[in-house]
Amino acid sequence: MSEPSKLYEESGKVKVSISPWRLQTLSKEALNDLEKFWAEQARQLNWTKYWDRTLEWDPPFARWFAGGLLNASVNCLDRHLDSETRNKAAIVWEGEDGQSRTLTYFELYRQVCKFANVLKRYGVTKGDRVTIYLPMVPELAIAMLACARIGAIHSVIFSGFSSQALVDRVNDAQSKVIVTADGGIRKGKVVELKKVVDEALPSTPSIERVIVLKRAAIEITLGPNHVWWHEAMKGAPHVCIPEAVESTHPLFILYTSGTTGKPKGVMHGTGGYLTHVLSTAKWVFDFQKNDVFFCTADIGWVTGHSYVVYAPLMCGVTEVMYEGAPDFPGPDRYWAIVEKYGATILYTTPTALRMYMKYGDSIPESFDLSSVRLLGTVGEPINPEVWMWYHRVIGKERCPIVDTWWQTETGGIMLGMCTGIEMVPMKPGSATFAMPGIEAGVVDEKGDAVPLGTKGYLVIRRPWPGMLLSLWGDDEKYKATYWSRFPGTYYPGDYAMIDKDGYLWLLGRADDVLKVAGHRLGTMELESAFVAHRSIAEAAVTSRPDQVKGESIVAFIVPKEGIAKSLELRKQLLDHIRATLGAIAVPEEVYFVDKLPKTRSGKIMRRLLKAVASGGTVGDTTTLEDGAAIDEVRKAYEDLKHEVVHT
Numbered sequence: 001m002s003e004p005s006k007l008y009e010e011s012g013k014v015k016v017s018i019s020p021w022r023l024q025t026l027s028k029e030a031l032n033d034l035e036k037f038w039a040e041q042a043r044q045l046n047w048t049k050y051w052d053r054t055l056e057w058d059p060p061f062a063r064w065f066a067g068g069l070l071n072a073s074v075n076c077l078d079r080h081l082d083s084e085t086r087n088k089a090a091i092v093w094e095g096e097d098g099q100s101r102t103l104t105y106f107e108l109y110r111q112v113c114k115f116a117n118v119l120k121r122y123g124v125t126k127g128d129r130v131t132i133y134l135p136m137v138p139e140l141a142i143a144m145l146a147c148a149r150i151g152a153i154h155s156v157i158f159s160g161f162s163s164q165a166l167v168d169r170v171n172d173a174q175s176k177v178i179v180t181a182d183g184g185i186r187k188g189k190v191v192e193l194k195k196v197v198d199e200a201l202p203s204t205p206s207i208e209r210v211i212v213l214k215r216a217a218i219e220i221t222l223g224p225n226h227v228w229w230h231e232a233m234k235g236a237p238h239v240c241i242p243e244a245v246e247s248t249h250p251l252f253i254l255y256t257s258g259t260t261g262k263p264k265g266v267m268h269g270t271g272g273y274l275t276h277v278l279s280t281a282k283w284v285f286d287f288q289k290n291d292v293f294f295c296t297a298d299i300g301w302v303t304g305h306s307y308v309v310y311a312p313l314m315c316g317v318t319e320v321m322y323e324g325a326p327d328f329p330g331p332d333r334y335w336a337i338v339e340k341y342g343a344t345i346l347y348t349t350p351t352a353l354r355m356y357m358k359y360g361d362s363i364p365e366s367f368d369l370s371s372v373r374l375l376g377t378v379g380e381p382i383n384p385e386v387w388m389w390y391h392r393v394i395g396k397e398r399c400p401i402v403d404t405w406w407q408t409e410t411g412g413i414m415l416g417m418c419t420g421i422e423m424v425p426m427k428p429g430s431a432t433f434a435m436p437g438i439e440a441g442v443v444d445e446k447g448d449a450v451p452l453g454t455k456g457y458l459v460i461r462r463p464w465p466g467m468l469l470s471l472w473g474d475d476e477k478y479k480a481t482y483w484s485r486f487p488g489t490y491y492p493g494d495y496a497m498i499d500k501d502g503y504l505w506l507l508g509r510a511d512d513v514l515k516v517a518g519h520r521l522g523t524m525e526l527e528s529a530f531v532a533h534r535s536i537a538e539a540a541v542t543s544r545p546d547q548v549k550g551e552s553i554v555a556f557i558v559p560k561e562g563i564a565k566s567l568e569l570r571k572q573l574l575d576h577i578r579a580t581l582g583a584i585a586v587p588e589e590v591y592f593v594d595k596l597p598k599t600r601s602g603k604i605m606r607r608l609l610k611a612v613a614s615g616g617t618v619g620d621t622t623t624l625e626d627g628a629a630i631d632e633v634r635k636a637y638e639d640l641k642h643e644v645v646h647t
């Protein structure tokens with residue numbers, strides 16, 4: 001574990017206080033009276049009717065601001081229409097092909113109202129689900145806010161997912177409408193989104209209407225209930241009276257991977273969620289009037305929901321939305337965007353930073369990054385060397401770095417430095433402290449707090465407003481997944497440590513969830529996809545450390561009797577994963593074996609597979625059913641190491 005950095009104290013370049021007294025005081029006050037604290041934060045929102053009770057806590061179900069009525073799109077848009085923010089740029093969009101578009105708050109409001117009326121015209125009403133499968137274009141935010149305006153529940157699906165992933169998610173949510181595009185643009189190529197939707201449609205009977213945005217200008221065919229976005233918008237009324245929904249009304253479902261085969265529909269409410277993302281955005285990023293916020297996350301993931309769409313718009317800042325790949329056309333795109341739009345805050349992933357770092361300092365140094373005042377990271381642990389590079393080369397040793405830990409389930413940031421409250425001395429690789437109102441701890445197997453400096457499981461002890469309402473349609477799974485490991489306490493599935501100064505360090509996942517290039521993937525989800533292939537009997541998926549992506553996927557595969565372990569089969573499998581789940585789930589390495597190492601009770605010993613894949617030690621194998629299996633896995637790995645399949 002890295003020692004606290006001396007750099008900051010020594011250089012004197014970053015002004016820090018000796019101890020975080022202001023944060024500590026606020027946190028103490030908040031935890032002493034949690035409801036009073038969050039009620040004060042919630043008053044920053046526009047409510048049609050204030051709540052009757054701040055929190056109804058029926059563990060593990062929280063109903064924040066029960067009895068309150070509000071609308072999320074009003075809080076992002078209408079609230080700015082009477083101020084100078086009305087005509088300010090809300091979204092500055094950069095297409096991968098260099099196109100640029102700016103939408104003011106008023107223009108965004110107009111588009112949202114119109115599209116809300118389109119949805120209404122197609123029979124979408126409060127509580128209906130709308131699947132949004134769009135590339136990173138302003139219409140993605142417009143579609144989400146339009147759903148929110150009429151009380152429909154959006155379910156955004158990352159545009160890198162393929163048809164099977166789409167089918168599973170649409171069917172689970174029973175969506176009525178899909179909003180998609182002819183294609184998206186990624187690395188200079190067209191990703192044919194409508195084609196993926198067409199493949200999915202025969203298996204998604206709940207869909208009544210498909211709305212298609214023209215983005216890539218490719219040939220597509222429109223079915224009987226398919227309509228172009230621009231045609232549908234023609235003549236749609238400009239005004240749409242917002243639906244005031246209950247604070248606990250679901251705002252969205254966002255599917256995420258866990259330790260089971262099927263992705264989980266994380267369901268977020270309205271009042272609590274908005275309170276959480278608004279407060280944390282103010283605390284962490286300390287938004288100022290002139291800020292230009294560049295969050296590089298795709299809206300298909302939670303960071304994009306909370307800190308591309310909801311938080312910046314509620315705060316009335318100008319944000320940059322970028323459509324494409326960070327290394328297209330060259331490995332300098334984020335720096336070019338920062339320079340072009342004068343971004344003041346950059347919020348990105350360690351994977352992107354590791355990729356840029358590989359190309360050397362001279363590339364970012366050739367851009368004017370002087371507008372930047374604050375840097376952030378999210379999604380995976382940041383290695384201290386990468387943190388230092390970010391600080392030195394991008395931040396020129398004058399910008400603080402906020403390393404923010406949170407999850408799809410938490411709705412918003414939970415751990416990280418609150419520059420809007422108080423700067424604290426930074427430690428490269430540490431997320432610093434919990435947000436005010438969040439009580440985090442680190443415990444052992446039994447749920448007892450571990451001593452300072454000891455690795456354990458991260459837990460969150462009290463409810464918080466951004467917490468998921470439940471899993472869509474599955475309260476039991478919600479209870480079992482998050483609240484049963486340590487009863488009464490939220491278990492996120494991460495390892496962590498608190499050091500002697502009280503700083504939190506995140507030490508990776510404690511379960512079978514992978515973080516590949518910041519994307520969250522479940523090993524079971526991948527294994528189910530492998531065994532769905534007709535030639536495969538069994539599959540076990542694990543990961544090994546990767547210098548850029550953090551982790552890369554390694555699969556051990558047992559083909560069915562009589563099926564040759566050929567390169568051809570391997571290629572077929574990779575194509576199969578790409579077609580069913582999407583390119584982000586394609587393993588870096590695939591090894592064929594005759595059997596998998598299992599315990600006597602028949603469970604695959606993933607720990608061993610991970611050790612083999614990472615070249616580490618295998619440790620205790622006494623519970624293995626068949627000691628030969630692990631040797632076989634290792635041999636298969638050794639044999640094939642030299643023919644790694646790069647995908």
Ligand code: WTA
Nearest residue numbers: 378379380381403404405406407408506520
């Ligand atoms: C990991 C992304 C270390 C963690 C917002 C968590 C992090 C999972 C950090 C959630 C961080 C997120 N440091 N690890 N700053 N931020 N993680 O749902 O394992 O895509 O549980 O949400 O990402 O991933 P998700």
